Amino acid sequence: MKDYTKMNILELQANLSNLQERYNKFKSQRLNLDMQRGKPCPEQLDILNGLIDCLSSEEYRTLDGTDCRNYGPPAFLDGIPEAKELFSQMLEVSPKEIIIGGNSSLNLMHDTIARAMLKGVFGSEVPWGKLPKVKFLCPSPGYDRHFAICEFFGIEMIVVDMKCDGPDMDAVESLVAEDEEIKGIWCVPMYSNPQGITYSDKVVDRFARMKTKAADFRIFWDNAYCVHHLTDKPDRLKNILYACKDAGNPDRVFIFGSTSKISFPGAGVSMIAASESNINFIKKQMSVQTIGPDKINQLRHVKYFKNMEGIRAQMKKNAAVLKPKFDAVLEILERELGGTNVGWWNKPNGGYFISLDTLDGCAKRTVAMALEAGVAFTKAGATYPYGKDPRDRNIRIAPTYPPIEEIRKAIELLCICVQIAGIEKLIKEKESYV
Numbered sequence: 001m002k003d004y005t006k007m008n009i010l011e012l013q014a015n016l017s018n019l020q021e022r023y024n025k026f027k028s029q030r031l032n033l034d035m036q037r038g039k040p041c042p043e044q045l046d047i048l049n050g051l052i053d054c055l056s057s058e059e060y061r062t063l064d065g066t067d068c069r070n071y072g073p074p075a076f077l078d079g080i081p082e083a084k085e086l087f088s089q090m091l092e093v094s095p096k097e098i099i100i101g102g103n104s105s106l107n108l109m110h111d112t113i114a115r116a117m118l119k120g121v122f123g124s125e126v127p128w129g130k131l132p133k134v135k136f137l138c139p140s141p142g143y144d145r146h147f148a149i150c151e152f153f154g155i156e157m158i159v160v161d162m163k164c165d166g167p168d169m170d171a172v173e174s175l176v177a178e179d180e181e182i183k184g185i186w187c188v189p190m191y192s193n194p195q196g197i198t199y200s201d202k203v204v205d206r207f208a209r210m211k212t213k214a215a216d217f218r219i220f221w222d223n224a225y226c227v228h229h230l231t232d233k234p235d236r237l238k239n240i241l242y243a244c245k246d247a248g249n250p251d252r253v254f255i256f257g258s259t260s261k262i263s264f265p266g267a268g269v270s271m272i273a274a275s276e277s278n279i280n281f282i283k284k285q286m287s288v289q290t291i292g293p294d295k296i297n298q299l300r301h302v303k304y305f306k307n308m309e310g311i312r313a314q315m316k317k318n319a320a321v322l323k324p325k326f327d328a329v330l331e332i333l334e335r336e337l338g339g340t341n342v343g344w345w346n347k348p349n350g351g352y353f354i355s356l357d358t359l360d361g362c363a364k365r366t367v368a369m370a371l372e373a374g375v376a377f378t379k380a381g382a383t384y385p386y387g388k389d390p391r392d393r394n395i396r397i398a399p400t401y402p403p404i405e406e407i408r409k410a411i412e413l414l415c416i417c418v419q420i421a422g423i424e425k426l427i428k429e430k431e432s433y434v
Contacts, residue, residue, distance in 0.1 A: 004423055005341045009430050016423045019416055023373065026413045031374030033410050038193075038352035038398040040261055043321045047314070051263055054304045060296065068295035076292055078283055083269065083298040089308050090227060091257050092239050093273040099282060102293055105258035105270040109220065110149050112254055112272065115285050116183070116218075117153055122251055122281040124216040128183055129153075137175060137185040139167040141355060141383035141394045143193045146186040146222070150385070157385035158182070162195060166203035173210045180213040184220055190237045191225040194355040194383055194396035196348025198235035208243035208252070219253040226257060227315050229350040230323045241273065250275045259301060261352065262314060269301050325399040329354055329411050336415030342422030343415070345397075354397040355383075356414075361392045362421035369417040375410045 004012065060068050062080050078084065079100025088095045101108050115121075117129035128134045135156045138147060142162075150157050158175065161168045166189070176182050187207075189199040207219055221240055229235075244252045251274070259268035272282070305311050330347055333356070337343035344357045358366055363380035370377055378396040381387040397414075399407050 003339060003341050004419070004426055007426075009427060012423050012427050012430070016420065016427070019420050019423070023369070023413075023416050023420060026409075026416070027373045029374070029409075031409065031413075033375045033402060033406050035375060035377050035398055035402060035407075035410050037378070037401070038261075039401040040265060040318075041321065041401045041403075044318055044400075045264065047317050047321075048263055051300060051304045055296070055300050059303065060299070062295075062299065066295075068299050071291050074287070076295065077286060077290070078279070079271075079293060080295050080298050080302075082302040086302055086305065086307065086311075087257070087269065087271050088273070090311060091223060091255055091271060091273045093241055093255070096276055097241065097279055098271055098273045099279060099286075100293060100298055101270040101272065103258075103260070103266060103268045103270060103297075105222070105224065105256045105260065105272075106145055106149075108270050108272045109146070109222065109256055110152075111289075112220070112282070113149055113153055113155075115282070119285060121216050121218055122275075122278050131181070133181045135179065135182045137167075137172060137182060138385045139185070139187065139192075140385065141194055141389075141396070142186060143188055143222070144378075144382045144387075146220070147385045150186075155183075156181075159385060159390070160185075162192070162197060164197065166197060166199035169203055169206045169210075173206065176210060176212040176214070176217060178213060182212075183214055183216065184218045186220050186222065188222050188224060189240070190223055190235060191228060191348055191351025193224070193351065194353035194394075196346045196351050196353065196355065198237055198349070201238045204238040204240055204243050205247075207240065208249060209247035217252065221253050221255045223255055223257050224261075225351040227311060228261060228318070228352065229315065230319050230326060231349055233349075235349050241275070245275075251278050254278065261318075262311060263301060263304075267297065269298055322400055325402075325404055325407055326354065328404055328407050329397060329399045332408065332411040332415060336412065337418060340419065340422070342426075343418045352398065352400055354399065356395045356397055356418070357393045358395065358418050359393065359422045359425055362418070362425055363389060363392045363395050365421040365424075366414070366417045367395060369420065370410075370414050373413055373417075375413050377410075377414065 083100045084095040084098055088098045120127040136150050137160050138157045139160045139162050160171050240253050255273040258270040333345050342359050346355050367377050367380045381389040383394050383396050
């Protein structure tokens with residue numbers, strides 16, 4: 001593919017005419033395709049049907065004899081022991097350092113922020129909500145639902161650029177060292193949403209040992225994709241809790257996870273891990289909020305998966321479904337955009353998304369054109385705080401849910417739109433020089 005940035009106006013116009021013709025053919029198909037969110041596809045859910053009835057009517061007791069059909073006991077407020085044992089292994093922490101919740105880790109994140117605003121975190125002198133201002137660092141592109149939580153609670157968000165090995169740590173360290181109002185940072189450390197980046201050991205260590213002006217600063221470590229590998233050579237992520245302990249900051253991190261894309265998204269199990277001091281602080285507040293989680297669902301997950309080998313086996317089945325879809329996206333991106341210098345993308349080793357960058361100022365135009373032709377992508381700007389991409393260039397691709405035939409059509413159309421928007425910009429720039 002020829003580099004569009006090296007073409008003259010006549011060459012650009014000729015290519016634009018051809019692309020417009022291809023685009024109009026797509027419009028004539030009256031497509032109605034949705035590529036907006038990263039949901040498991042029906043094939044993934046079908047693999048899990050055994051989870052629905054894996055418990056018999058007699059299997060409702062934990063190993064210690066507790067009846068999971070009933071309330072309590074208070075000791076199980078943080079989850080049944082079997083679930084804590086299994087999912088502490090998944091997050092690589094001790095069973096004493098984990099709480100097993102309901103079906104949504106997003107719920108746990110929201111409640112953790114809410115409690116911090118009302119009561120502070122362990123070690124806080126003042127609840128965050130009583131401070132004049134609370135700020136969070138937001139590595140971007142990032143997860144829109146993290147940003148929505150901050151916006152809901154009136155927390156000011158500060159964009160930090162993502163690099164190939166994680167957030168720009170020079171910027172992070174400088175900001176947290178100088179500003180006491182910065183109380184936290186959002187992180188998706190493994191196969192990040194949407195870029196598929198796994199934080200390097202160096203980044204993890206810098207997070208653990210950095211100096212913070214706020215004594216109650218917290219890292220919100222959303223390890224959503226810790227077992228979501230697409231290949232037999234997965235990325236590796238250093239344990240942030242151990243790193244924080246070694247650096248003398250054991251209470252610095254909250255780690256979140258769930259089975260939302262391991263088991264059924266609407267009926268899974270969520271978890272938060274942290275130091276024992278943090279966990280005990282949270283459990284005391286939870287005792288007012290709830291009598292306990294859905295113990296039968298936790299027992300069902302333990303019965304079905306049994307151990308970490310069971311979880312890994314399930315994720316290999318998922319990868320067999322998903323990898324051809326990711327491969328199809330990457331093949332079309334390379335075929336259509338490779339060498340054009342109007343589009344760039346990542347090649348993730350796991351996770352749920354592919355991140356595509358256009359020329360600056362072209363993402364909104366690209367997504368709008370695709371929608372006009374019948375294909376909905378995640379709204380341009382959604383991967384940045386307040387929905388405002390300062391360079392208007394990032395587009396999140398979610399290839400997991402649609403059938404592969406629909407994916408091929410959608411991505412080919414997207415690439416055509418990227419090229420049209422990019423060429424239009426290049427023509428305007430060249431005309432301004434004339």
